[in-house]
Amino acid sequence: xxxxxxxxxxxxxxxxxxxxxxxxxxxxxxxxxxxxxxxxxxxxxxxxxxxxxxxxxxxxxxxxxxxxxxxxxxxxxxxxxxxxxxxxxxxxxxxxxxxxxxxxxxxxxxxxxxxxxxxxxxxxxxxxxxxxxxxxxxxxxxxxxxxxxxxxxxxxxxxxxxxxxxxxxxxxxxxxxxxxxxxxxxxxxxxxxxxxxxxxxxxxxxxxxxxxxxxxxxxxxxxxxxxxxxxxxxxxxxxxxxxxxxxxxxxxxxxxxxxxxxxxx
Numbered sequence: 586x587x588x589x590x591x592x593x594x595x596x597x598x599x600x601x602x603x604x605x606x607x608x609x610x611x612x613x614x615x616x617x618x619x620x621x622x623x624x625x626x627x628x629x630x631x632x633x634x635x636x637x638x639x640x641x642x643x644x645x646x647x648x649x650x651x652x653x654x655x656x657x658x659x660x661x662x663x664x665x666x667x668x669x670x671x672x673x674x675x676x677x678x679x680x681x682x683x684x685x686x687x688x689x690x691x692x693x694x695x696x697x698x699x700x701x702x703x704x705x706x707x708x709x710x711x712x713x714x715x716x717x718x719x720x721x722x723x724x725x726x727x728x729x730x731x732x733x734x735x736x737x738x739x740x741x742x743x744x745x746x747x748x749x750x751x752x753x754x755x756x757x758x759x760x761x762x763x764x765x766x767x768x769x770x771x772x773x774x775x776x777x778x779x780x781x782x783x784x785x786x787x788x789x790x791x792x793x794x795x796x797x798x799x800x801x802x803x804x805x806x807x808x809x810x811x812x813x814x815x816x817x818x819x820x821x822x823x824x825x826x827x828x829x830x831x832x833x834x835x836x837x838x839x840x841x842x843x844x845x846x847x848x849x850x
Contacts, residue, residue, distance in 0.1 A: 588640025590655050592631040592662075595619030600847075602669040604630040605656060605676030608700075608767055609739070609760045610833075611637035617836025618671075622844060626669075631659045633676070635766050642769070649773035652679050653686075660690060667692040667792075669847060673832045674700050674743075675770060681812070682773075684790040685781055693850045695795040695843050696812075697832050698802060700770075703777035704811035712807060713775075719803075727768050736760040739767060742803065745828035787815035794819040795846045797839065799827035820846060 593612050596619050604615040612630035619628045632639035634651050642648050656679055660668065669692050672680030677699035684694040706713045717724075720742065726735035737749045740760065749757065772778040781787065794816050798805035800823050813819045822842050824831055832839045 586643055586645070587651065587654050587658060588634055588642065590631055590640075590658055591638035592629060592659050595628040595630065596622060596624060596626050598622070598624045598626040600626050600669065601663050601666075602626045602628050602671060603656065603660060603663070603680075604628050605670070605672040605679045606630065606633065606636070607674035607676055607830075607832075608633075608770065609636075609736075609763055610673075610676075613637070614673075614833050618832055618840045618843070621837045621840030625844065625847075629659060629663055631655060633766075635763050647772050647778045648766070648769040649678070649682070649778065653682050656683060657687065669693045669695070669850070671695040671697075671843060672699065673697045674829065675774075677701075678774060681790070682779060682781065684792060684794065685786055686779070686789075688789050688791060691790075691792050693793045693795070693847065694790065695797065695846060697797045697839060698799070698805045698809065698829055699796075699812060700774055700808070701781075701812060702775050702804075702808060703773075703782055704815060705807050706775065707782060708811050708814075709807065716804065723767075727765070732761045732764050733757075735767075736764045739764060743829050745801070745830055745834060788817055791817055793846070793850050795843065796821045797831070797842060798823050799829060799831045800825050801828040803829070805829065 606614050612632045615630045634642040642651050670680045677696035678701040680694050681699050684691045723738040796809045796813050798809045827835050
């Protein structure tokens with residue numbers, strides 16, 4: 586069942602685009618990118634399940650399926666013409682899935698560090714064990730039911746902002762309350778529950794694609810490279826001095842590259 590979807594719009598430009606946020610974020614994080622795009626776009630952003638003001642995933646099936654179905658419902662509300670899509674981290678994996686499974690509806694797809702690990706796990710036998718070793722603290726905390734320790738470990742691994750204890754209490758509580766979302770993401774991100782790695786699937790995403798990443802990111806380069814090797818029409822861009830949270834920490838920089846990409850589509 587698709588939960589209640591909370592969506593918002595930024596800008597009033599003639600070109601519609603869909604924006605999908607990262608895990609533990611919300612649709613409002615796209616405000617900076619939208620402001621930098623000015624009047625070029627109308628940016629539609631929705632809250633993922635269990636995030637913002639959207640409803641919760643009901644625990645049935647695969648959570649990524651629900652997140653994708655929500656995106657499609659928002660696209661239905663936007664109209665019938667193909668649109669541009671941008672996603673960040675988990676949201677970028679939904680954007681990639683839409684580009685593969687619903688290619689006629691996607692004009693272009695831009696992804697900032699999609700955390701779809703399945704391709705690099707398939708390509709590099711060392712990546713999976715190394716990633717598991719680097720996330721031991723998170724997994725142990727989740728298994729022990731210590732959601733605050735899990736959120737602290739997740740923030741330490743992925744964020745470039747203030748240390749956990751310096752984050753406002755309300756923001757810490759928001760992340761703690763939603764940290765199980767990360768564990769529920771694994772069937773798609775790691776195990777490829779949707780079967781996107783099957784022969785011929787990636788070739789369906791024939792629209793222009795942009796893969797972005799921060800040079801300071803921990804895992805971005807090999808993951809982005811594994812995805813890029815499979816996409817038929819991809820452009821890649823790496824931002825010096827930027828990490829995984831680029832669309833939030835450096836929205837003007839990300840928006841400029843996205844605008845240049847869209848201008849050529």
